[in-house]
Amino acid sequence: MVGAIRRLGTLFINGVWQLGFITRFFWLILVYSGQSFTRLHLTLRELYFSGVMSLLIILVSGLFVGLVLGLQGYETLQRYGASDSLGTLVALSLVRELGPVVAGLLFASRAGSAVTAEIGLMKVTEQLKAMDMMAVSPIARVVAPRFWGGVISMPLLAALFSAMGVFGGWLIGVVAIGVDDGAFWSQMQSAVDFRYDVLNGVIKSCVFGVAVALIAVFEGYDCVPTAEGVSRAITRTVVSSALAILALDFVMTSFMFRGQ
Amino acid sequence: MSEPLVRLENVRFAYGERTILRDISLSIPRGQVVAIMGGSGSGKTTLLRLIGGQERAVGGRVTVDGQDVAGLGRDALYALRRRMGMLFQFGALFTDMTVFDNVAFPLREHTDLPPELINDLVMMKLHAVGLRGAARLMPGELSGGMARRVALARTIALDPMLLMYDEPFTGLDPISLGIIGQLIRRLNDALGASSVIVTHDIQESLQIVDYIYFISEGRVVAEGTPDAIRNSTDPFVHQFVHAEADGPVPFHYPAGDYATALVGGAG
Numbered sequence: 001m002v003g004a005i006r007r008l009g010t011l012f013i014n015g016v017w018q019l020g021f022i023t024r025f026f027w028l029i030l031v032y033s034g035q036s037f038t039r040l041h042l043t044l045r046e047l048y049f050s051g052v053m054s055l056l057i058i059l060v061s062g063l064f065v066g067l068v069l070g071l072q073g074y075e076t077l078q079r080y081g082a083s084d085s086l087g088t089l090v091a092l093s094l095v096r097e098l099g100p101v102v103a104g105l106l107f108a109s110r111a112g113s114a115v116t117a118e119i120g121l122m123k124v125t126e127q128l129k130a131m132d133m134m135a136v137s138p139i140a141r142v143v144a145p146r147f148w149g150g151v152i153s154m155p156l157l158a159a160l161f162s163a164m165g166v167f168g169g170w171l172i173g174v175v176a177i178g179v180d181d182g183a184f185w186s187q188m189q190s191a192v193d194f195r196y197d198v199l200n201g202v203i204k205s206c207v208f209g210v211a212v213a214l215i216a217v218f219e220g221y222d223c224v225p226t227a228e229g230v231s232r233a234i235t236r237t238v239v240s241s242a243l244a245i246l247a248l249d250f251v252m253t254s255f256m257f258r259g260q
Numbered sequence: 261m262s263e264p265l266v267r268l269e270n271v272r273f274a275y276g277e278r279t280i281l282r283d284i285s286l287s288i289p290r291g292q293v294v295a296i297m298g299g300s301g302s303g304k305t306t307l308l309r310l311i312g313g314q315e316r317a318v319g320g321r322v323t324v325d326g327q328d329v330a331g332l333g334r335d336a337l338y339a340l341r342r343r344m345g346m347l348f349q350f351g352a353l354f355t356d357m358t359v360f361d362n363v364a365f366p367l368r369e370h371t372d373l374p375p376e377l378i379n380d381l382v383m384m385k386l387h388a389v390g391l392r393g394a395a396r397l398m399p400g401e402l403s404g405g406m407a408r409r410v411a412l413a414r415t416i417a418l419d420p421m422l423l424m425y426d427e428p429f430t431g432l433d434p435i436s437l438g439i440i441g442q443l444i445r446r447l448n449d450a451l452g453a454s455s456v457i458v459t460h461d462i463q464e465s466l467q468i469v470d471y472i473y474f475i476s477e478g479r480v481v482a483e484g485t486p487d488a489i490r491n492s493t494d495p496f497v498h499q500f501v502h503a504e505a506d507g508p509v510p511f512h513y514p515a516g517d518y519a520t521a522l523v524g525g526a527g
Contacts (some may be wrong), residue, residue: 123353125350126350127352127355129314129352130346134341134342135369136366136369
């Protein structure tokens with residue numbers, strides 16, 4: 001009994017300690033972010049690796065999600081004779097929820113895991129220590145550019161995901177099934193509000209970008225410097241990012257979409 | 261005689277409950293190559309980390325060029341580190357950069373030199389370690405000995421006053437080992453620097469260093485010049501120099517009575 005309480009206490013203290021550590025780490029990243037922008041090539045390189053290299057998986061997934069939405073949406077809407085609203089359904093689902101969330105999950109598993117692995121391996125091979133001994137801060141040189149690369153990539157990828165999804169919905173609805181082309185687009189245009197729907201979606205994807213990028217760089221930097229430690233850190237990045245995205249999504253949705 | 265470059269006075273260090281260094285006092289005179297020897301896990305690498313300011317001593321004082329390392333703020337510590345070079349055990353080259361960019365890294369980070377001058381400096385450093393021809397290779401394409409030499413070129417890029425070597429001879433073939441040993445001596449003399457080598461390779465060290473400290477169980481147990489060490493009658497030094505399995509450094513990790521362990525099951 002005492003053992004159980006003690007374990008619970010230890011778990012709690014470790015949790016608080018970890019939270020404090022990650023907050024301090026986040027603060028340090030912000031303090032050392034200057035270099036990421038004055039020496040833009042460092043951040044551009046990470047934008048390429050996190051953003052451009054994730055394009056394929058994001059675009060293909062976006063297309064398939066749009067195709068499925070088109071099929072399922074049409075199947076349900078036509079029961080009520082509302083198949084002309086297919087464009088609205090596809091667009092709203094994507095820009096509000098599926099775009100940011102699914103793109104975030106894919107981004108965490110594609111780019112987040114890669115960032116954790118890279119920083120973790122740099123730690124294992126003492127590259128971070130060597131940099132620190134050369135009077136170059138690893139947080140400024142390695143961590144901050146990767147963080148900003150992720151933060152900037154994420155909303156752009158989510159936007160592309162949504163655009164690709166809408167295209168997929170159009171492909172199934174209009175081209176394959178034969179929903180009226182004009183109705184598809186005009187209903188979408190009148191129903192989707194830029195500020196209420198699109199902007200809130202963009203805010204979501206920005207928040208997910210910060211969360212995933214922070215978790216990815218932190219897990220890499222904090223990993224136990226062994227092969228096993230890196231593999232655990234990568235797993236933690238993917239799992240924690242997924243949980244963070246879904247939890248944050250619920251919180252933000254409850255604030256953002258309460259009906260106009 | 262001038263003030264030594266590095267001085268450790270009654271230094272104590274522990275990771276939590278585990279005491280690594282109990283009471284270490286030693287000094288590294290300017291211009292000399294000093295070896296710190298001891299078995300694996302005797303806290304040798306920790307000593308380098310204390311000198312470089314990556315760890316802080318629990319007790320005692322570490323001074324480098326007259327500055328108390330533990331008392332320095334981040335900026336002052338970084339300023340001091342620019343005048344130090346450390347060679348890590350396996351080189352710690354940046355794997356995403358070419359050999360050239362690795363050696364250019366400290367120059368690009370800490371100076372505003374034009375690219376042509378950086379090019380010349382890097383080529384000079386690489387030439388000094390005999391690897392000018394490998395400038396465009398990636399670290400993955402180098403052998404262990406070559407990687408160590410590139411790391412050495414990177415370490416001396418800013419012409420440091422203090423060079424620290426963490427196990428520079430580990431895992432090298434005899435030829436590479438001899439090359440690294442000679443380079444350590446030659447570069448130290450050419451740069452007018454001071455060097456400290458943490459190692460357990462006694463034979464190579466005896467040939468190139470000026471002074472040797474032996475560390476065991478967190479204390480300096482013996483010290484002297486290579487000649488004095490060769491002729492030493494100290495049992496610890498004797499065991500170390502002649503690579504004997506048992507002696508003051510026991511073969512067995514501390515354990516309970518052997519017979520009891522066998523008869524009584526789990527020890």
